[in-house]
Amino acid sequence: MTHEELEEAVPLYAAGALERTERQAFEAHLLSGCAACHAALKEYQSVAALLPFGLSPVQPPRSLKAKTMASRNLLPVAPESSAKEPPRPSLEPGEWMNHLFPPIAPARSGSLPWVIGFASLLVLGGAGYLGWNYVTQLSSDSIKLEQFSARLQEQSVKLASVQRELAERERTLFELREDMHKRTLDFAELKDQIIQREAELDDLHNQLAATSKRGRTIQDELAVLLRVPDIQAVSLAGGDMAKGAGGVLLFDSRTQKLWLYAVNLPECPTGTTYQLWAIGDKPTSVGTFHMDSGETAHMLVKRLPDFSKAKQFAISLEPAGGRPQPTGTVYLKGSL
Amino acid sequence: MSSPPRHATFTIDPALLARVVKGDQQAFSQLYDHSNTLLYTLALRILGNREEAAELLQDVYLEVWRKVARYDVGRGTPVAWLVTLTRSRALDRLRDRTGRGPQYKDSLDGDAAARMPDLGPSPFETQADQELRVLVGQAISALPAAQQQAIELAYYEGLSHMEIATKLNQPLGTVKTRIKLGMAKLRDTLRTYWEQGDVT
Numbered sequence: 001m002t003h004e005e006l007e008e009a010v011p012l013y014a015a016g017a018l019e020r021t022e023r024q025a026f027e028a029h030l031l032s033g034c035a036a037c038h039a040a041l042k043e044y045q046s047v048a049a050l051l052p053f054g055l056s057p058v059q060p061p062r063s064l065k066a067k068t069m070a071s072r073n074l075l076p077v078a079p080e081s082s083a084k085e086p087p088r089p090s091l092e093p094g095e096w097m098n099h100l101f102p103p104i105a106p107a108r109s110g111s112l113p114w115v116i117g118f119a120s121l122l123v124l125g126g127a128g129y130l131g132w133n134y135v136t137q138l139s140s141d142s143i144k145l146e147q148f149s150a151r152l153q154e155q156s157v158k159l160a161s162v163q164r165e166l167a168e169r170e171r172t173l174f175e176l177r178e179d180m181h182k183r184t185l186d187f188a189e190l191k192d193q194i195i196q197r198e199a200e201l202d203d204l205h206n207q208l209a210a211t212s213k214r215g216r217t218i219q220d221e222l223a224v225l226l227r228v229p230d231i232q233a234v235s236l237a238g239g240d241m242a243k244g245a246g247g248v249l250l251f252d253s254r255t256q257k258l259w260l261y262a263v264n265l266p267e268c269p270t271g272t273t274y275q276l277w278a279i280g281d282k283p284t285s286v287g288t289f290h291m292d293s294g295e296t297a298h299m300l301v302k303r304l305p306d307f308s309k310a311k312q313f314a315i316s317l318e319p320a321g322g323r324p325q326p327t328g329t330v331y332l333k334g335s336l
Numbered sequence: 337m338s339s340p341p342r343h344a345t346f347t348i349d350p351a352l353l354a355r356v357v358k359g360d361q362q363a364f365s366q367l368y369d370h371s372n373t374l375l376y377t378l379a380l381r382i383l384g385n386r387e388e389a390a391e392l393l394q395d396v397y398l399e400v401w402r403k404v405a406r407y408d409v410g411r412g413t414p415v416a417w418l419v420t421l422t423r424s425r426a427l428d429r430l431r432d433r434t435g436r437g438p439q440y441k442d443s444l445d446g447d448a449a450a451r452m453p454d455l456g457p458s459p460f461e462t463q464a465d466q467e468l469r470v471l472v473g474q475a476i477s478a479l480p481a482a483q484q485q486a487i488e489l490a491y492y493e494g495l496s497h498m499e500i501a502t503k504l505n506q507p508l509g510t511v512k513t514r515i516k517l518g519m520a521k522l523r524d525t526l527r528t529y530w531e532q533g534d535v536t
Contacts, residue, residue, distance in 0.1 A: 011520060011523075012490075012512060015515055015519055016423075016427075016494060017496055017512075019496045047519055047522045049420070050472050050526055052419055053468050053469050056377070059372075059373050060372055064376075069361075072401045
């Protein structure tokens, strides 16, 4: 660009209408210390700063000031002094303002060699800085790339480890499921067995109940009676009507159980029966029994209601069904 | 209780910024009072949305609070620094929302008042501010509409002269000439103001 073109670009620059490359070329020209362009720019920048005054003023919301002051108080640091700022996408105010009022000394000196030297130094410095910046950037990028690669590898290893662990857990889970299934089957089988055992137990209970209902046999009763420690025994001897007859009578005073074993008693005539008496103050019927033809022995088990007072026992022949008091002949008799 | 001395927005004392640099909250509050209407108006003109403009203005002031140490009185007035910062950030935001233009357009001509309600002078707008507003408004109104439009598209919408030429379907040279002539006329009209006040 010729100087004339650059001078014509001043109002466009101030209005913000230049293309980026044109703007950069113009700024480079300003750095060369062109006094005429600096002077022109000073005026046009002043025009630009005045343009907003031509707008109809609109006041911001009243609450904005309080918000702004409060937000400012939240800032970690008060006004910066030399902190570095990140690069901004557009012209920094400082960048623009740098040319509002250009440095006067280079423009006024008029010393061309000094200006050329300064400009050369600036260009060399700029080139060196750019080169150093590029190399530093490249080196920094390489380091970052290596760091990313290392992180990627590390993450891959971790991922593989996690995948292995996941597979292991899935396998364990499958085994647990299989085990649970098996245990469920076992449990079902055990349940069937329990049901079967319960059925068997019910049968046994029923059998036991049936057995209990049938009652104990005489032998059972004798066995029980013989195991009682303080069992009492009474020997019965035959009277005149049955000299060859005899018997033994065992009883337990605690349970009031009595067991009679009689042998060689004559056959009961028709319409009669033998009746056992416990004799205390008066005779008390214990029970009746019958001796049929051909029988030589008989066992009787009874419960005595008033046993404590009994001192003698006797068996008489009475009419069928027995009598409240002895009326017939005594066949067997014994005393405690 | 005496109120702080008022300064015209365009003549904000650089000493006020020097106090802000030292963390003076009262100075920051005064800076806000003196400049918020101008900067909000600018942001609203560029973004066309009140909420977005308010959000941007908050960001701008926070940036001012952080970067005020960078301000160099030898390189420009406080208001020029604030205007430049606000315009730059608003255009950044405008470019960020691709495919979405401003919701309404103000212009540099006299029709602006019809579309943007004039709420009257700000409580902090001084007589000098009002006079300057009238002066700048008259200077802009005196421009041919084509020149106003070209400057407006560059300044408030951040378009380059090539983009403006494409948008208006005009030759590039024509657009450049319009901007140059318009800016030159404004310079000639307004020069007396800053030369008298030596405000630049």
